[in-house]
Amino acid sequence: MRTEGRTGLVLLASCLAQFMVVLDVSIVNVALPAMRTALGFDAEGLAWVVNAYTLAFAGFLLLGGRAADLFGRRRVFLVGLGLFGLASLIGGLANDPALLLAARAVQGLGGAVLSPASLAILQTTYPEGASRSRAFGWWSAVGGIGGATGGLAGGVLVGLLSWRWIFLVNVPVVVLTAVLTVAVVRESRAAGRPGLDVTGAVLVTAGLVALVYGVVSTETEPWTSVPVLGSLVAAAVLLTAFVLVQRRVRDPLVPLSVFRIRSVTTANVVILLVSSAMFSMWFFVSLHMQGVLGFDALTAGLAFLPQSGSVVIGSQISSRLLPRVGARALLVGGAALTAAGFAWFAFLTPTTSWVAGVLGPGIAVSLGMGLVFPAVTTAATSGVDGGLAGLVSGLVTTSRQIGGAIGLSVLSTLAVARATSVGASGAPAPAASTAGTTAAFTVAAVVVGVAALVALLVPAPARRGSPEPARV
Structure with missing residues (x-):
């Protein structure tokens, strides 16, 4: 098989895995009411259908990434696929709440192994330069699409089939990805076989x-x-x-010397801050479209398609410009555009239409995020020894996940407090809800603006003959 064809299939396998992992964070939200009816969940137990996955995914990312370095990236990737596929099958067939929650936790564990291993495979397959930037661009774009289309995919599967298919649909994708991996991915691991x-x-x-x-x-x-x-x-x-x-x-497990590489440290801070706002956009815009504009779940999912497309466009622009302008310029520009989009969102009113108040800022935020993702991945992995590929991949994914969880919780608390205050003054429910949303978006704009300033600390593209990355 020609080298270009093999590496293209490696990219396909890595992207399929990343798409499933990110999709399963959000796809279950639409199916929660059906799960509650079918399995008899109470309100607290139902929340853990989401949280069990999040806990396992975020908690095991660093361990999963380092395990890929030590025991072989292809081997660990296949183990993660097996865990994810088996858990998806069990979750889809579950007739008991406890069994479904256990399946979701194992899914999260499988995702924590898959995500950093898939990125590490790309890092060790593609040489540093334009080809790696393009690969990172597609990997980032596919992850963004997975997050953006979760609601739409869940609505279609639940509406046409049943809630069980949001899990069962993963099984054939896992099988296809495993076949591709065995056929085209070459094994690699850290030199010297250090102990765990x-x-x-x-x-x-x-x-x-x-x-x-x-x-x-x-x-x-x-x-x-x-x-x-x-x-x-x-x-x-x-x-x-x-x-x-x-x-x-x-x-x-994590050599602390890696944090002395300035690009690694600053890139992780940038993605932590950007993700804290990014996760909130999908959440708050979905609530606004359904709670204020009156969209049903499927219509709301379709309304996210321009944002999904903008993530892809931004990622492809970023991956093509990376070799020319470097990660710093794209991180600063992308974060600034994202911050401007959130500031635009802050002008929402209860009577603003989707076209006038959601479409434009949604595209700006998503396009900016698309610019940031490949650049931050490149910055976070540049100048790092190949034996630490899985570790740095796990670090950037952990920063993204932790930032998203913290940001969503903090901004949700702020939004609820603001909405409650406005509602207590006698404002109607749509006005109170919108006030909470705009307060959250205002803070998100500030946070991402800070991320743009932090991105200025990312080292400029190294000149030829300059072997060492900048260190702190």
Whole structure:
């Protein structure tokens, strides 16, 4: 098989995996009412259909990425596929709430292995330069499409078939991806076969799970409640202990020296901030379209298609410009455009139509995000030893997921407080809801504006003959 054909199929396998992983974060939302009726969930249990996946996914990303480096990226990728496919089959056939929640947790674990391994496979398959930038562009675009089309895909599957098919549809995709992987992906791993830092793995996984648990618990508990504060304190203790362990062990799970590479550190901060706002856009715009504009779920899903297309366009523009202008210019420009889109969203009123108030800013935000994603992936992996490909892939994916979880929880709390205050003054429900949404978007604009400023710290493109990446 020609090299171009093989690498194209490697890209296809990696993109299929990333699409499934990101899609399954959001596709279940539309199916929750049907699941509640079919399996008898109570309100709290139903929330954990989403949260079980989020917890496992965010908690195991770093471990999954490092495992790919140590035990082989193709092997770990196939293990993740197996876990994800088996959990999808069990979830689709589940007739008990507990079994479905367990399946969702295993799905999240499979996703935590798949996502960084898929990116690490691309990093080690494509040489640094234009071809890798294009590959990262498609990988980022497909992830963005997965997040944007979850509601639409869920609505179609539930409407035409049943809620079970939001899980079962993954099974043939997993089989196809596994066949492609076995056929075209070559095995690679870190040189020297360093040992697995078990203590570090336990500490960072437990710390990230505690952090995400504390954040998602704010859906039902106030930030000052014992469950939330207890989880956040436990997360701080565990993650602090993890850093101390990493400084002492011979083969750390996360060599702290990687954070001295300025592009790695700044890129992770940028994606943390941008993701904290990005996740909120899909959430708040969906609520506004259905709660204020009166769209049904399917119409709302279709209304997101321009945003999905804008993510793809932005990603392709970014991947083509990366070799010419470098990651810094695209990160600054993309984040600035995203911030401007959120600021535009802040002018929404209850009577603003979809065309006048949602379409334009939605395209601006999505196009900006499309510019950011390939650039931040390139920046976060540039100048890093190939033996750490899985680790840095896990780092950037963890930053994206943690940022999204924290941002959505904080902005939701802010929106609810603002909506409650406006509603208490006698304003009708649509006006109160819109006030909460615009308050959240105003803060999101500021946060992404800060991300644009942080992106200025990303090193400029290295001149020829300059071997070392900038370090902090």
